[in-house]
Amino acid sequence: MSSTKSYSTSYISSSSTINGHTTSVSEETHTDPEGTIIYRTSQKPGEDAKVERVRVPSGGAVEGGEKGRIEDVTDNDKEYEERMEDEYAKREGGA
Secondary structure, eight states: OOOOOOOEEEEEEEEEEETTEEEEEEEEEEEETTEEEEEEEEEOTTSOOEEEEEEEETTSOOGGGOSOEEEEOTTTOHHHHHHHHHHHHHHTTOO
16 A cells, blocks of 8 residues: 655735835745644844744644643744845845
8 A cells, every 4th residue: 555745834024114124024934744844034123033933743732732832932943044044045036
């Protein structure tokens, strides 16, 4: 019996400027047979960017019945920042 494995990646981003102050939000979602990882980045005017990582296993639940785990990775996820920079460069025609 053969099984089909599914993989997907999606990117969503938005920003708004009110009275000269820009707020931006982006989300990157990776899904594979093991589950889904969601990276959310948000930045409010005058604040450092906040990055969250949510991991949801393929079964949908984590030990203890939790539905997912949110982990603040603002300071330690440079790989994510590099991927986002690469993605923005591609969209702007720079890569």
